[in-house]
Amino acid sequence: MNIADFDVYKDLLKASSGLVLTQDKSYLLDSRLNPVAKKWGYDDIAAMTNILRGVPPKDLIKDIIEAMTTNETSFFRDTRPFEIFKDVVLPYYKNKVGHSKRLRIWCAAASSGQEPYSLAMTIKEEAAKMPGWSFEITATDISQDILDQAKEGSYSQFEVQRGLPITHLMKYFTQNGDKWIINQDIRNMINYKYFNLLTPMTSLGQFDVVFCRNVLIYFDPPTKKDVMERACKQMADDGFFFLGGAETVLGITDAFKGIKDRRGLYAKTNSAHIQAA
Secondary structure (H helix, E strand, O other): OOHHHHHHHHHHHHHHHOOOOOHHHOHHHHHHHHHHHHHOOOOOHHHHHHHHOOOOOHHHHHHHHHHHOOOOOOOOOOOHHHHHHHHHHHHHHHHOOOOOOEEEEEEOOOOOOHHHHHHHHHHHHHHHHOOOOEEEEEEEEOOHHHHHHHHHOEEEHHHHHOOOOHHHHHHHEEEEOOEEEEOHHHHOOEEEEEOOOOOOOHHHOOEEEEEOOOOHHHOOHHHHHHHHHHHHHOEEEEEEEEOOOOOOOOOOOOOEEEOOOOOOEEEEOOOHHHHHO
């Protein structure tokens, strides 16, 4: 693909989704966009690119974004964030005087559902310690196709073997042929929504906990800063913010600071969590 055509997709993805496409990833365009061109009846990617230089159909842009979005995920990915959620976050709210006994959690870039389902199973395991509490998990993604897959809660043997404890598999899943289906009570804990992180977040409401792991790595620093600071405004003053293990707020925003000895866990800069650290 020539530079001019590459720039069409680079600019489109940046403006529409925040994704930064570097030249070394240009090989992905051919492998991922050939099926899109074929679906839309174009002879090849070059013909589709010419359409994009004009006023392309919104659904075509959506299909291109879906094709270029990375959906790498697994149950209890990296393990430690879920341990912190269980051992630090849940006990904090349980012991907080005057809390409404309602916890709102946002999983941004939820992909095929493994992260929100992991949180839901963790909550189920701890529910006996928090009688009377209600939990709401909002899971969003920019890909409607992957959200539809997440809603089904259907996973292959390979997918359930990636990070899922065998006890959880036996307790929360039912086998159906070569698929494992997560139980309805777990699915009912999660509200899946299509959402673009570049758009206003006010419609989502306020959250106590935000998981925004391993998605901002695809954005440039100004976009990371913008997303983090808008997410911060949607959080309770004593809320918790999770990033991926390789991510940081340092040099990007002063809205959050890391919580001592809790890698990947952040709080608002002026919150009691930071002051006590």
